[in-house]
Amino acid sequence: MRNDAGGLLIQINTSRAWLPHVLCMSSFHRALWLVSALLFAASLAAAQTVGAARQKELVRLVRQDCGSCHGMTLNGGLGPPLTPQALKQKPAEGLKATILGGRPGTPMPPWGAFMTEAEADWIVNELLKGFPNER
Amino acid sequence: MSARSAALAAITLTALAGCVQTELRGTGDLGVIIERAAGRVQIVDTTRETKLGAVEGLGDLSHASVVFSRDGRYAYVFGRDGGLTKVDLLRMRIDVRVVQSGNSIGGAISQDGRLIAAANYTPGGVRVFDAETLELLADIPAAYGDGSQRAKVVGLEDSAGNQFAFSLFEAGQIWVADLSEPRVPKLTKFKDVGRQPYDALVTPDGRYYLAGLFGEDGVAMLDLWHPERGVKRVLAGYGRGEQPLPVYKMPHLEGWAMAGSLAFLPAVGRHEVLVVDTATWREAGRIKVAGQPVFVMARPDGRQVWVNFAFPENEKVQVIDVETQTIVKTLVPGKAVLHMEFTPRGEAVWISARDDSRVLVYDTATLELRSLLLVDNPSGIFFTSRAFRMGL
Numbered sequence: 001m002r003n004d005a006g007g008l009l010i011q012i013n014t015s016r017a018w019l020p021h022v023l024c025m026s027s028f029h030r031a032l033w034l035v036s037a038l039l040f041a042a043s044l045a046a047a048q049t050v051g052a053a054r055q056k057e058l059v060r061l062v063r064q065d066c067g068s069c070h071g072m073t074l075n076g077g078l079g080p081p082l083t084p085q086a087l088k089q090k091p092a093e094g095l096k097a098t099i100l101g102g103r104p105g106t107p108m109p110p111w112g113a114f115m116t117e118a119e120a121d122w123i124v125n126e127l128l129k130g131f132p133n134e135r
Numbered sequence: 136m137s138a139r140s141a142a143l144a145a146i147t148l149t150a151l152a153g154c155v156q157t158e159l160r161g162t163g164d165l166g167v168i169i170e171r172a173a174g175r176v177q178i179v180d181t182t183r184e185t186k187l188g189a190v191e192g193l194g195d196l197s198h199a200s201v202v203f204s205r206d207g208r209y210a211y212v213f214g215r216d217g218g219l220t221k222v223d224l225l226r227m228r229i230d231v232r233v234v235q236s237g238n239s240i241g242g243a244i245s246q247d248g249r250l251i252a253a254a255n256y257t258p259g260g261v262r263v264f265d266a267e268t269l270e271l272l273a274d275i276p277a278a279y280g281d282g283s284q285r286a287k288v289v290g291l292e293d294s295a296g297n298q299f300a301f302s303l304f305e306a307g308q309i310w311v312a313d314l315s316e317p318r319v320p321k322l323t324k325f326k327d328v329g330r331q332p333y334d335a336l337v338t339p340d341g342r343y344y345l346a347g348l349f350g351e352d353g354v355a356m357l358d359l360w361h362p363e364r365g366v367k368r369v370l371a372g373y374g375r376g377e378q379p380l381p382v383y384k385m386p387h388l389e390g391w392a393m394a395g396s397l398a399f400l401p402a403v404g405r406h407e408v409l410v411v412d413t414a415t416w417r418e419a420g421r422i423k424v425a426g427q428p429v430f431v432m433a434r435p436d437g438r439q440v441w442v443n444f445a446f447p448e449n450e451k452v453q454v455i456d457v458e459t460q461t462i463v464k465t466l467v468p469g470k471a472v473l474h475m476e477f478t479p480r481g482e483a484v485w486i487s488a489r490d491d492s493r494v495l496v497y498d499t500a501t502l503e504l505r506s507l508l509l510v511d512n513p514s515g516i517f518f519t520s521r522a523f524r525m526g527l
Contacts (some may be wrong), residue, residue: 060490064382064444064471064489064490065384066199067197068384068387069384071195071197071198071215071238072171072172072195072197072198073195073197073215073216075238076238076256076257077198077215077238077240077256078240078256078287078289078304078333078385101380103317105350107331107333107349107382107385108347109382109383110381111382114447114508134172
């Protein structure tokens, strides 16, 4: 996860000011603190790593390439519609897993090789809100 | 001719030109290019390799296909949103337009040119229209199971006797509709033809209907001369049990690539073109290619086969030499190559590169680029020579 790792690094660097405090803690607390800091950093990374330029690429990918089965308007084709109305009952985690891993037994292929988890999260979030147009 | 009669003739000609406004021309070298995002088609001239004009207002053309009237004057454009538009290529305007369903995949024109059939996803079925007026003549719901479910219709093809053959994606069925009485279609249904037929074609003689299967390795074949013999499976298990590769865009079977007795088909989930001997319908070879093939199309003389690919290999086009069954050239025409169309006798091929907003014209003898046209997000390219070929 190229972008995740990059984002994580930045988060750890910016939290360097906390290091003296961490060093004073017991090893258990230190571990706990580190784990929660890492989790926090990861969640920030997820929210922050999809830059504007990449978002534009993802919009095109979804409209054009997902659109070849789901329709450019996402109202469905050989694949089901991806409108907020059609997706509202479906949990976001499941949608993300479908994007990244595909659905065996159906024509839905895995897209995990072409995007990070954070990017898949971003796509799911945008789909649930009503996906942006290209222009 | 005296000076006076010449002057008179000139005046008469000017007056005539004033009435007609444009010079007379035929339509045999015309075509249309879909501008998928703009809901517009460009009308092109394949002799001069130029755009002639555009027609707007065709709705959602994100998956659009076109058939032509037998006089080559009208293009029937099937839009994704169920729009069916009859475009006058000479006047460059819409003649008639109907929105005939919620979600459509394509269509066909009957042998006699009088009927237009549209294949629909939502509601799943086929609708048949009068080619002149687009008046609805017949509605064929693709009902299956207990009758309450409707399947998406794919691979709608015309054949002899004003028949249309088509496949039901979810139901795994092939139906043949005889429209010799257009308002009273007679249906013949073939069940359990294989899992998830995704597209189909008919051979140029209109005899064999072949539906590619997505859900299993193989092709379902119906001999339309002998429907009583039922649907047979050909190329069964061509994947030899290997795990299929992911398919990022469905292959299309419409461009039947037939060269001599050999046919060339895209494999599904394999980066291969399958070669089939049409005398025995057995595999006669396979050619490794750059990615998941989408269109596998033979040059009209059958000496070359051109192949484009699904994402992420969709910048490439490969040219196969039929005699040696080897790739002789890999071209990189541009970003997101979606379609290819040969000129009527195949000296050139037009290729759409969607993300570059260009159409490139290649010389098929030298494999060099000869022209470039700016077209907004081009997808399908369709020339009027299709009017005279079954299944196109």
